Amino acid sequence: MTTLPAGDHPVHEVHAIRFAHHAPRRRVENFLGGDAHDGPMPFDYFVFVIKGPAGAVIVDTGFNAEVARKRGREFLRCPSDGLRLLGIDPQTVADVVLTHLHYDHSGNQDLFPKARFHLQAAEMAYATGPCMCHGMLRGGYDPHDIAETVRKLFEGRVVYHQGEGVVAPGITLHRVGGHTDGQQVVRVMTRKGWLVLASDATHFFENFERNIPFPWVYHVGATLEGFRRLRELAAAEALVIPGHDPQIMTRFPPSTAEAKGIVARLD
Numbered sequence: 001m002t003t004l005p006a007g008d009h010p011v012h013e014v015h016a017i018r019f020a021h022h023a024p025r026r027r028v029e030n031f032l033g034g035d036a037h038d039g040p041m042p043f044d045y046f047v048f049v050i051k052g053p054a055g056a057v058i059v060d061t062g063f064n065a066e067v068a069r070k071r072g073r074e075f076l077r078c079p080s081d082g083l084r085l086l087g088i089d090p091q092t093v094a095d096v097v098l099t100h101l102h103y104d105h106s107g108n109q110d111l112f113p114k115a116r117f118h119l120q121a122a123e124m125a126y127a128t129g130p131c132m133c134h135g136m137l138r139g140g141y142d143p144h145d146i147a148e149t150v151r152k153l154f155e156g157r158v159v160y161h162q163g164e165g166v167v168a169p170g171i172t173l174h175r176v177g178g179h180t181d182g183q184q185v186v187r188v189m190t191r192k193g194w195l196v197l198a199s200d201a202t203h204f205f206e207n208f209e210r211n212i213p214f215p216w217v218y219h220v221g222a223t224l225e226g227f228r229r230l231r232e233l234a235a236a237e238a239l240v241i242p243g244h245d246p247q248i249m250t251r252f253p254p255s256t257a258e259a260k261g262i263v264a265r266l267d
């Protein structure tokens, strides 16, 4: 029996699957305006999983080995290996949230043949609009993923949200923009209260904690406003989960003994 906290929202488990790594990254590259204390500050790549009464909802789909090779990222495992450690068959997943369409969040769509894909309408407009005439703004996207998303739209498998949205009771979507125009965050009711999967609304804990955006940014003001919104949505600052911080694997315990170093339990 699921416990229902105030507000009658069902309680969910939230997990992070670490599937790739980028070691040669320095602090100066992770803060707009640089950083006085330079040193290594690597990136991890995650696919997030929400487990609850409505089944498993996947947040972002990652990328594959071929894309990792092309972009010089260290590929650790297919995200589906992490899903299997959680007892989830990707073939049966009904709902996938794409927080935005950057290559590291929207590849591997073919792993989920039965899923509907939840996306902000503003993200598709941005990723196919005039801003993509600029190399600097389109660099984070892979045209293959955009085309796959358009294909799903025409198969009736894209659910567009405009601002706020609901995936299932206790799982809501919130457009914050900033990093990309249609960047959205996911708010989930857990046993600790509202947890927010911020994705690239804050790449590291430190971007959000110090109110300094990551330099790959479409709109600085919206990013800063997004930090404020994250604080408003989460029950506590400790329940705001960034998109790329390796500390996710050290701040939180493994989901199971077998999943140590691969899947962390966030709630």
Ligand SMILES: [Zn+2]
Pocket (backbone or CB within 6 Å): 102, 104, 105, 200, 243, 244
């Ligand atoms: Zn990202």
